[in-house]
Amino acid sequence: MTEAEARETAKTLMLMAASELAVGRLYMACAKADDDRREVWERIAGAERNHAKWIEAMAGMLLARNGEGFRIGRKFEPKAVEAFTDEVRKNEADVQTGAIKGRVMYMIARGIEAALLEDRFFEFVATEDEEYKKLVTRIVTETRQHQTLMQAWVKAAGA
Numbered sequence: 043m044t045e046a047e048a049r050e051t052a053k054t055l056m057l058m059a060a061s062e063l064a065v066g067r068l069y070m071a072c073a074k075a076d077d078d079r080r081e082v083w084e085r086i087a088g089a090e091r092n093h094a095k096w097i098e099a100m101a102g103m104l105l106a107r108n109g110e111g112f113r114i115g116r117k118f119e120p121k122a123v124e125a126f127t128d129e130v131r132k133n134e135a136d137v138q139t140g141a142i143k144g145r146v147m148y149m150i151a152r153g154i155e156a157a158l159l160e161d162r163f164f165e166f167v168a169t170e171d172e173e174y175k176k177l178v179t180r181i182v183t184e185t186r187q188h189q190t191l192m193q194a195w196v197k198a199a200g201a
């Protein structure tokens with residue numbers, strides 16, 4: 043991609059990093075609201091913070107190489123990332139007030155992880171760069187694990 047595209051794409055990646063941080067904060071609120079599963083929530087909140095760091099590193103790679111070796115994978119709307127982050131922040135506020143709890147809270151977390159996978163947030167850059175691809179794979183793998191975990195919690199909380 044061109045240098046200008048690399049700058050634009052890096053900006054979108056930074057928005058994605060911000061959304062991962064918002065998810066991390068949501069999960070810290072869930073940790074406070076869900077004493078039985080506090081430690082697990084804290085652990086996955088930590089994973090989201092790592093994802094944010096890795097995505098920032100990915101943006102850094104794009105910029106450092108001026109887009110060389112990277113292509114636009116799929117068209118991506120930065121506004122969609124911002125809307126996602128806004129929604130996550132609303133969820134955080136609702137968890138803090140107790141408006142969202144228990145099974146609904148698990149369903150929301152499951153939905154967030156699913157949205158990250160389904161919207162393929164991590165696939166809008168195409169590259170053969172091994173380092174970049176390794177980070178994407180780690181994020182996708184952990185996101186899938188979170189989704190599976192939330193699915194189990196929804197089930198355990200009953201229909």
Ligand SMILES: [Fe+2]
Nearest residue numbers: 155184185188
């Ligand atoms: Fe996650």
